[in-house]
Amino acid sequence: MDRPSPSPRYLLDRSLVYGLAVLLALWVVVPFYLIGVAAFSPRDAVFEYPKALVPTDLTAETMAFFVNSRGVIPSVINSLAVAAITITFALLLGAPAGYALARFRFPGRDGFQLAVLATKMFPISILSIPLAVTFLRLGLYDNLIGVALVHTAMALPFVILVTSGVFVAVSHELEEAAQTLGCTRLGAFRRVALPLALPGLAAAAIFTFVISWNEVFAATILTLRNRTLPAQVLSTLADSPLYYKFAGGFFMVVPAIIFIFFMRKYLLNLWGGK
Amino acid sequence: MLGSGRHLDRSVSGEVAALGRRPRGDAWLPLALLIPAIAFLALLIIVPMLQALFLSVQSEAGALTTEHFERMRGDVAFSDAWRNTLLLLILVVPLQIVLALVMALLVHSRIKGHAWFLYVYAIPLAISDLAAGILWLAVFTESGYLNSILQGIGVIERPVTFLAYTDLGSVIATIVIAESWRATAIVLVVLIAGLQLIPRDYFEAADLFGASRFRRTIHVVLPLLRPSLQSALIIRTIFAFQTFAVVFALAGRNFPVLMGEAYNWYSLNRNPNVAAAYAVVLLALTLGATFIYLRVLNVAQAERTR
Numbered sequence: 001m002d003r004p005s006p007s008p009r010y011l012l013d014r015s016l017v018y019g020l021a022v023l024l025a026l027w028v029v030v031p032f033y034l035i036g037v038a039a040f041s042p043r044d045a046v047f048e049y050p051k052a053l054v055p056t057d058l059t060a061e062t063m064a065f066f067v068n069s070r071g072v073i074p075s076v077i078n079s080l081a082v083a084a085i086t087i088t089f090a091l092l093l094g095a096p097a098g099y100a101l102a103r104f105r106f107p108g109r110d111g112f113q114l115a116v117l118a119t120k121m122f123p124i125s126i127l128s129i130p131l132a133v134t135f136l137r138l139g140l141y142d143n144l145i146g147v148a149l150v151h152t153a154m155a156l157p158f159v160i161l162v163t164s165g166v167f168v169a170v171s172h173e174l175e176e177a178a179q180t181l182g183c184t185r186l187g188a189f190r191r192v193a194l195p196l197a198l199p200g201l202a203a204a205a206i207f208t209f210v211i212s213w214n215e216v217f218a219a220t221i222l223t224l225r226n227r228t229l230p231a232q233v234l235s236t237l238a239d240s241p242l243y244y245k246f247a248g249g250f251f252m253v254v255p256a257i258i259f260i261f262f263m264r265k266y267l268l269n270l271w272g273g274k
Numbered sequence: 275m276l277g278s279g280r281h282l283d284r285s286v287s288g289e290v291a292a293l294g295r296r297p298r299g300d301a302w303l304p305l306a307l308l309i310p311a312i313a314f315l316a317l318l319i320i321v322p323m324l325q326a327l328f329l330s331v332q333s334e335a336g337a338l339t340t341e342h343f344e345r346m347r348g349d350v351a352f353s354d355a356w357r358n359t360l361l362l363l364i365l366v367v368p369l370q371i372v373l374a375l376v377m378a379l380l381v382h383s384r385i386k387g388h389a390w391f392l393y394v395y396a397i398p399l400a401i402s403d404l405a406a407g408i409l410w411l412a413v414f415t416e417s418g419y420l421n422s423i424l425q426g427i428g429v430i431e432r433p434v435t436f437l438a439y440t441d442l443g444s445v446i447a448t449i450v451i452a453e454s455w456r457a458t459a460i461v462l463v464v465l466i467a468g469l470q471l472i473p474r475d476y477f478e479a480a481d482l483f484g485a486s487r488f489r490r491t492i493h494v495v496l497p498l499l500r501p502s503l504q505s506a507l508i509i510r511t512i513f514a515f516q517t518f519a520v521v522f523a524l525a526g527r528n529f530p531v532l533m534g535e536a537y538n539w540y541s542l543n544r545n546p547n548v549a550a551a552y553a554v555v556l557l558a559l560t561l562g563a564t565f566i567y568l569r570v571l572n573v574a575q576a577e578r579t580r
Contacts, residue, residue, distance in 0.1 A: 021380045024373075025394045031409045031455065032397075034419050038412045049433060050422035093311045100307035112308060119315055121512050121564075126533065126556050127318070129540055129549045130325035153318040156311060214402030216519045217533065221540055230404050234519065235541075238526060242415060245523070249408030253401055260400035264393050268467045 032253065038243075039063055039250035046243040066247030075232035078144055082219070082228055083212040085148035090155040090208045095201060098163025099193075103172060120157040124150065128218035135222060142224045150218045155208040158270055162207065165266075166200025167193065203263040207270065210256050323557060329550035342547040346555075349548075351530040351538075358521075359532045361446065363514040366453045370510055371503065373454060374461035379491065381462075382469045392466065399459040407523025410452035411437075414524065439528035449529070452520050457513060461506045468502025469495070504571050511563050515556055532556055 037055045038046065043062050045051075066072060100106075101113060128150055132141060140146035170193050178188035219231040227235065233248045240248075260267075333339035346352055381392045398406065413419045414436045421433040436444045476498065480490040496503070518533035527538070536552035539545050 017385060021385060021391050024377055025391060028394055028397060031413060035409045035412050047417055049417040050425045051419055093314050096307035097311040100304040104304035106304040121509050123512060123516050123556060123560050126553045127322040129536060129546060129553045130322040130329055133329060133546050134325060149318060153315060156315060210400050216402060216404045230402055234404055245408050246412055249405045252405040256400035257397060267396050267463055
C-alpha cells in the first residue's frame with residue numbers, strides 16, 4: 001500500500017486535528033491567563049466593566065494587599081511546614097513499602113497492591129470529621145502535625161506506587177553486584193540503589209507537596225487558628241472582596257503549576273497503571 | 275548471604291528477574307518494610323471510619339440513637355444537597371469522560387508536540403478545587419470576563435448574573451464547567467495509561483482495513499480501553515461525591531452539596547455528630563457506587579464474551 005500523498009483532504013484532516021488539540025489547550029490555559037490578569041490589576045479594576053482582556057496597567061499592589069492581609073503570611077508558613085512534615089512522613093513510610101513491592105514476591109503482595117490502589121480513591125478528607133474529635137482528645141487539634149498526618153494518608157498510596165515504579169527501574173543486579181563486592185545489603189541499597197532512585201523519590205516528594213499544598217477540606221476542619229493557606233482563604237471566603245479572592249487563587253495556583261512541571265514524566269505513573 | 279537463589283540468570287532482566295528469587299532467610303524483610311505503611315493507613319482510615327459510625331449513632335449520654343440522622347434528614351438543605359450532588363455527578367462525569375477521551379486520543383495519535391499537549395492538558399491535576407473555583411469565579415462573576423467578552427462581541431447589552439441563587443440552572447452550568455475543567459485531567463491520565471497498554475498493531479490493522487478514525491475509535495479502541503474507562507468512571511464518581519470547594523467558591527451556601535453540609539454542620543453549627551452522619555452517608559455512597567460499578571460492568575463484560 002502506498003502512503004497517500006498530502007492530498008487536500010489529508011491536509012484538511014490534519015488541520016482539523018491540530019485545531020482541536022489547540023482549542024482544548026486553550027480551554028485549559030485561558031482561565032490561568034485571566035486569573036493572572038485579575039491578580040495583577042489594580043484593586044478597583046475588579047469592579048470595572050466591561051473588563052479589558054489585555055491588561056493596560058499591571059501592578060503588584062493587589063497581590064501585596066493579599067499577602068499583607070491578616071493571617072495570610074502565617075498561613076503560608078503553616079502550609080509550607082505541613083507540606084514538609086507530610087513529605088517526611090510519606091517518604092519514610094512509603095518508600096520502604098514501594099521498595100518491597102518492587103523487589104520481593106511475598107504472600108499477600110497482590111492484596112497489598114490492591115489495598116494501595118483502593119486507598120488512592122478513598123475519600124480520606126471526609127474522615128477529618130471523626131479525626132477532629134479524636135485529635136481534640138489527643139491534643140492534635142489545631143495542630144500542624146494533625147493536618148500533616150491526614151495529608152500523609154492521602155499522599156501515601158501515590159508515594160508507594162511511584163517509588164515502587166522507581167525501584168523496579170533501578171536494576172536489582174547492580175545492588176547484588178555491590179553485595180558480592182562486599183557491601184552489606186543496607187550499604188548496597190544506600191550506595192547503589194538510592195542514588196539512582198533519587199530523581200524518582202524527588203518526584204514523589206514534589207507530588208506530595210502538591211497534594212498537601214492544595215488540600216482544603218481536612219485542613220479547614222482540623223484547624224482553628226493555625227490555618228494553612230487554603231484553609232485561611234476558604235474560611236474567610238464569604239467575607240472577602242473579589243480582588244482578595246483572585247489574588248489568593250493566583251497565589252495558590254503558581255507553586256502547584258511550577259512543581260507539576262518538574263514531575264510531568266511521572267504523571268502517568270500516578271493515576272495510570274493497573 | 276550468598277544463597278543458592280542468588281545466582282543470576284542474565285537473560286532475564288527487570289522486574290521478572292528481581293521477583294521471586296530472594297533467599298528464604300529474607301522472608302521477614304518485605305514484611306518489615308511494609309508494616310509501617312500498613313499500620314499507618316489502618317490507623318488513619320479504618321479507625322476514623324469506625325469512629326464516624328460511633329459518632330453518628332451515639333447520643334450525648336452514650337446510648338444508641340438515630341437522632342443525628344433524623345436531624346440531618348430534617349434539615350432543609352439535606353434534600354437539596356442530595357439532589358445537587360447527584361445532579362453534578364450525572365452532568366459532570368460523562369462530560370469529563372468524553373472530553374478526556376478526545377484529549378487522550380489526540381495525545382496518543384503522536385501528533386507533533388504531543389508531549390506538550392499532554393503536559394498542558396494535565397496541568398489542572400495540580401490545581402486545588404478551591405483555586406479552581408476562584409479561577410472560574412473570575413470568569414463568571416457579574417463584572418467578570420465572560421460577561422465582558424459577550425458584551426464585547428455584542429451578544430448581551432448588560433451583564434448577566436450567572437451566579438444568582440434564584441437561577442439554579444445557570445449556577446449548575448458554571449459549576450459543571452469549572453468541574454469539567456478541573457478534574458478531566460485525572461480521567462485523561464488514566465485513559466492515556468490505558469491506551470499505552472494497547473499494542474500499536476491494533477491501530478495499524480484497523481488502518482489497513484480502511485477503518486475511518488471514528489469507526490476505529492468505536493470498534494477497536496473503546497472495547498480495548500474498557501478496564502481504564504471503568505477505573506476512570508469509579509474514580510471520578512467517588513470524587514464527585516466529594517465536590518465541595520469549587521461549589522463553595524462559586525455559589526457559597528446557595529448551592530448545598532453533601533460535603534459542604536458536612537463542613538457546615540461541623541464548622542458553623544459545631545455539631546460533630548450530625549457532621550459524622552454526613553460522613554457515614556458519603557462513605558456508604560462511595561462503597562455502594564464502587565460495588566455497583568464493579569458489578570454492573572463485570573456483568574456486561576461477561577455477557578459480551580459469552
